[in-house]
Amino acid sequence: MPCAAVIRFPGSNCEFETARVLRNSGIDSRIYNWNEIGRLSDNKADAYVLPGGFSFQDRIRAGVIASRENIMDFVFEEAMNGKPVLGICNGAQVLIESGLVPGWKPGSVQGALAGNLAPGRSGYLSRWVYLKPGKEAVAKCPWLSALEGDAFPLPIAHAEGRFVFREEDMDKVKSHIGLTYCTPDGSAADGWPDNPNGSVLNIAALMNAEGNVLAMMPHPERSYHLWQVPPDMQGFWGDKRRNSSLKDIEEQPGPGAIIFKGLAKYLGVK
Template sequence: MSIAVVQFGGSNCDLDILHVLKDVLGADAELVWYKEENLDRFDGIVIPGGFSYGDYLRAGAIAARTPIMNSVKKQADAGKPVIGICNGFQVLTESGLLEGALTTNNYPKFRCEPTYLRVETTDTPFTSMFRKGDILSIPIAHMEGNYYADEPTLASLERNGQVVFRYVDRNGNATDEANPNGSRENIAGIVSKRKNVLGMMPHPERASEEVLGSSDGLKVFRSMLEYISSR
């Protein structure tokens, strides 16, 4: 199997993800520049965090309109797993691959800190190795991570089991105090209706080795690789 790690101008977590995939998990992964128009040779795609094009216009807006995103959409339509992390989540909403939008944090400052997440569903290619209700320690690093969707969309996400991660306290309670950015319903990550496209604001690649303080994020990538192997 082979995983594409997409690079835009301004990506800054691409090498971190490449390290986790190749050096920690032993997967075949490579960096792919945004001008690439054919991703057929890859079995999965990761869109990393960073500040693509300096967040000009809106975070993720320019990256969502680059040539490679047409191929990302094609691979997603074919059922291949796609993960967008932080800025990658913003790119996925801007491109229409995921519902809703990411807006400025309710306290309009960049926040870089550990957060607790609760696993809301294991019925996805990215969470199959977790148990529902697991509490994870995974850091955030963003200024525009405030997830917004209107009421009908939120109801649909809940009804279809598309909410994957929710911000909680260490005891698993989804409180206002545990919500670092004001996201509606404490949402930290969602999947598409087919569940093969995941967007999440926290950085699992920064919690994939114990030396970093947590390895809770590693199962996100392990689940993805297991899903690919089973296809």
């Protein structure tokens, strides 16, 4: 059975559910503490996940201290070798700060996840949003490989999720788009509220050029089961959730499962 390493930093808080959904997807998973580079490099893993949370209390900037931990040198190396790496929420912030995403100059920071911009409010926003994959995402990115191109919902929960880049890089960014915020029927988001944080180009997830490393703000690990979808959700997934039988609501996957299913397929899980 393939194995994924979930890397926990001081302040991570989504490591258990992330490890759990990996196991449910047919991938063995283990949680490693930030200071367990030895154990991790001895065991290695087939994929790496940086879970959500508030690593090192978001001191300086969200993700920056974690990105300088020794264990990230090892993850960096594995990413360069083509191993799938996923950063969720705070994990995405760590990947941006480590220079793995977008990765034009691996190791150098080429973008930022800035504070949410939304009319009349600031700070944290916890809500479900609609997403769809970028043009090259499904073909390139193992984490997104099971998506079919339709809009699907996932929850977000962050205060700093606005992707920003230098003006001159804006064109280059487009081929790195993993997921964008959209309306329930799949049209591009036109600002708030479908784009919940003011992210440029509606970007919700960004990958490296090879596609093996993905930094995503939404939380697929919290939407693994159909029963986790809000009953008042609009669109296809809302209808599916409201009309499901007892059997289905337990057994049917939620939209977040598609992310882990993609990885499982990529790693050859039957």
